[in-house]
Amino acid sequence: MDAVRFDPIRLQPGHLSRPRSHERWRCEYIESTSYPEKGSCVLVEEEARTWIVESRADSEVETVMASTALICDTEPWKDLKEHINVIEKTHLRDLMNDVDRCQSMMVEFDGIILDYSRQRARLDTTEKLFKLAEAADLRKKIDSMYNGEHINSTENRSVLHIALRAPRDKVICSDGKNVVPDVWDVLDKIKDFSDRVRSGSWVGATGKALKDVVAIGIGGSFLGPLFVHTALQTDPESADCANGRQLRFLANVDPVDVARNLKGLNPETTLVVVVSKTFTTAETMLNARTMREWISSALGAQAVAKHMVAVSTNLTLVEKFGIDPANAFAFWDWVGGRYSVCSAVGVLPLSLQYGFPIVEKFLKGASNIDNHFYSTSFERNLPVLLGLLSVWNVTFLGYPARAILPYAQALEKFAPHIQQVSMESNGKGVSIDGVPLPFEAGEIDFGEPGTNGQHSFYQLIHQGRVIPCDFIGSIKSQQPIYLKGEVVSNHDELMSNFFAQPDALAYGKNPEQLLHENVPDHLIPHKTFSGNRPSLSLLLPSFDAYNIGQLLAIYEHRIAVEGFIWGINSFDQWGVELGKVLATQVRKQLHLSRTEGGPVQGFNFSTTTLLTKYLEVEPGNPSDSNELPRL
Ligand SMILES: O=P(O)(O)OC[C@H]1O[C@H](O)[C@H](O)[C@@H](O)[C@@H]1O
Numbered sequence: 001m002d003a004v005r006f007d008p009i010r011l012q013p014g015h016l017s018r019p020r021s022h023e024r025w026r027c028e029y030i031e032s033t034s035y036p037e038k039g040s041c042v043l044v045e046e047e048a049r050t051w052i053v054e055s056r057a058d059s060e061v062e063t064v065m066a067s068t069a070l071i072c073d074t075e076p077w078k079d080l081k082e083h084i085n086v087i088e089k090t091h092l093r094d095l096m097n098d099v100d101r102c103q104s105m106m107v108e109f110d111g112i113i114l115d116y117s118r119q120r121a122r123l124d125t126t127e128k129l130f131k132l133a134e135a136a137d138l139r140k141k142i143d144s145m146y147n148g149e150h151i152n153s154t155e156n157r158s159v160l161h162i163a164l165r166a167p168r169d170k171v172i173c174s175d176g177k178n179v180v181p182d183v184w185d186v187l188d189k190i191k192d193f194s195d196r197v198r199s200g201s202w203v204g205a206t207g208k209a210l211k212d213v214v215a216i217g218i219g220g221s222f223l224g225p226l227f228v229h230t231a232l233q234t235d236p237e238s239a240d241c242a243n244g245r246q247l248r249f250l251a252n253v254d255p256v257d258v259a260r261n262l263k264g265l266n267p268e269t270t271l272v273v274v275v276s277k278t279f280t281t282a283e284t285m286l287n288a289r290t291m292r293e294w295i296s297s298a299l300g301a302q303a304v305a306k307h308m309v310a311v312s313t314n315l316t317l318v319e320k321f322g323i324d325p326a327n328a329f330a331f332w333d334w335v336g337g338r339y340s341v342c343s344a345v346g347v348l349p350l351s352l353q354y355g356f357p358i359v360e361k362f363l364k365g366a367s368n369i370d371n372h373f374y375s376t377s378f379e380r381n382l383p384v385l386l387g388l389l390s391v392w393n394v395t396f397l398g399y400p401a402r403a404i405l406p407y408a409q410a411l412e413k414f415a416p417h418i419q420q421v422s423m424e425s426n427g428k429g430v431s432i433d434g435v436p437l438p439f440e441a442g443e444i445d446f447g448e449p450g451t452n453g454q455h456s457f458y459q460l461i462h463q464g465r466v467i468p469c470d471f472i473g474s475i476k477s478q479q480p481i482y483l484k485g486e487v488v489s490n491h492d493e494l495m496s497n498f499f500a501q502p503d504a505l506a507y508g509k510n511p512e513q514l515l516h517e518n519v520p521d522h523l524i525p526h527k528t529f530s531g532n533r534p535s536l537s538l539l540l541p542s543f544d545a546y547n548i549g550q551l552l553a554i555y556e557h558r559i560a561v562e563g564f565i566w567g568i569n570s571f572d573q574w575g576v577e578l579g580k581v582l583a584t585q586v587r588k589q590l591h592l593s594r595t596e597g598g599p600v601q602g603f604n605f606s607t608t609t610l611l612t613k614y615l616e617v618e619p620g621n622p623s624d625s626n627e628l629p630r631l
Pocket residue numbers: 218219220221275276277278279280281284337338424573576
């Protein structure tokens with residue numbers, strides 16, 4: 001039995017290290033306090049200043065005694081706080097004149113250039129950020145992730161999306177087991193299945209080839225695959241492989257999304273892929289039942305086996321739903337939903353559309369960044385630099401948002417995907433040990449492809465609030481256009497904006513310049529740009545499948561770095577639960593009122609009034625017959 005001393009003032013649920021299953025620990029405490037109930041650790045005895053606790057967990061995994069120290073208590077943090085005053089006195093206009101500084105703030109890896117010279121940072125700022133990384137044990141945390149330790153401590157899970165794109169011969173262990181062979185078993189199964197569907201050897205119930213795929217899923221089971229699909233759609237090599245095929249995504253439980261997705265589809269030639277990690281998500285399951293009805297009402301119930309397959313970690317529920325387990329593609333609880341695009345979640349629908357070899361290139365791109373992130377010194381490590389700079393912007397300079405501005409229509413769905421990866425991962429208010437954070441973590445991500453955004457929200461970015469921007473561009477266009485007689489090609493036109501906007505933000509325009517241009521006095525305040533607005537630029541060779549994989553992994557790891565520095569758990573998402581629970585209560589009420597006409601009860605005045613109005617306008621009971629969209 002180990003004796004552990006706790007400081008009751010800092011003691012919060014989550015601070016107790018858990019003994020191995022059914023072990024007992026003696027915990028001495030300093031002042032009188034009540035035992036903080038914590039999951040599987042139960043208080044079995046209490047003596048003077050001592051609790052005897054016993055673990056009731058089945059797991060043999062021991063959580064290491066978590067430190068109650070917050071990163072903001074460290075010297076490097078305090079030093080950076082002081083350093084803000086120094087940076088406040090600088091202007092990017094001047095910082096950009098220092099060529100040595102600018103040169104040091106350009107990093108190249110595998111043809112990807114990161115230019116962070118337009119960050120409000122000097123060389124000593126980055127030095128201080130590296131010290132902060134040291135204080136946050138960043139190296140150790142990255143290693144823990146790669147070693148399969150249960151860094152998602154509130155769910156007691158490893159975080160191993162890196163294993164999803166690891167080469168066959170790599171060894172990556174979770175709970176003592178090499179998971180890479182399991183990953184490749186599923187990848188091989190996907191390759192085989194998608195080859196059969198694409199070649200027409202797997203056909204639908206009426207013998208027709210399945211050329212259209214509807215992937216049902218939401219959140220992490222939707223946004224990543226949608227981003228990659230949208231990016232590959234116009235990549236020439238990928239587009240060639242998708243000839244004659246369609247991939248659609250049904251996410252929203254809004255029946256309009258069903259209607260839109262079904263429009264023009266024939267059940268005879270459609271394959272439905274139900275994607276859900278848990279196979280319990282309300283929206284996905286209702287959409288899956290809807291699509292099952294759409295297929296069976298047209299082709300008979302037996303057709304479901306040929307027209308519906310699933311991706312899930314919960315194969316028992318897949319079978320219960322009526323999908324043949326032979327047509328289920330597994331993944332594992334060590335893959336977070338928002339980090340699952342490289343699992344069957346993305347690989348199956350994308351392989352059906354583009355063929356497995358294209359998807360393998362995408363996986364190789366992501367794997368290349370996994371190696372870079374793991375093995376490159378922090379000074380030249382793209383995700384580490386990006387993560388540290390984000391922490392600097394959000395927490396120290398106080399800029400709460402980040403604009404993701406790809407100068408690439410192919411990356412149209414990148415910002416929506418990163419919104420989930422970033423905001424669900426880092427939108428936390430307590431440290432990994434459960435201590436309320438006395439500083440802001442997480443950021444608000446939003447974005448649109450350039451140049452569309454320029455004609456929309458850039459006004460605010462230039463003259464309103466300061467929003468650090470990520471400019472993302474490619475050297476080669478996926479679909480070049482050049483018109484004889486035009487000054488530049490269409491891609492050069494696009495990229496002129498990519499190169500110009502960061503300088504406009506950094507330098508701005510001052511009243512002297514405006515006077516010199518004979519701008520009337522009364523317009524000078526309106527036409528003045530303060531400048532000094534930070535951005536960074538990422539220039540990639542192209543947006544082919546490999547580069548898209550790289551870009552994805554850069555952002556995934558950048559977000560992990562931010563969480564590691566803030567000392568939060570970036571891999572759980574308890575914040576999404578409450579809304580779901582309350583919706584259950586409303587669903588029950590709607591059913592009751594529709595079927596028995598019962599009055600709205602048990603809600604506050606506002607919800608009661610709204611529900612009553614809602615029920616008045618659309619009266620009627622659920623009917624005995626099915627109703628499907630008529631579009
Ligand atoms: O894949 P599923 O289990 O259906 O989950 C879909 C989504 O549901 C939840 O809302 C979680 O917050 C997301 O992280 C998850 O991606």
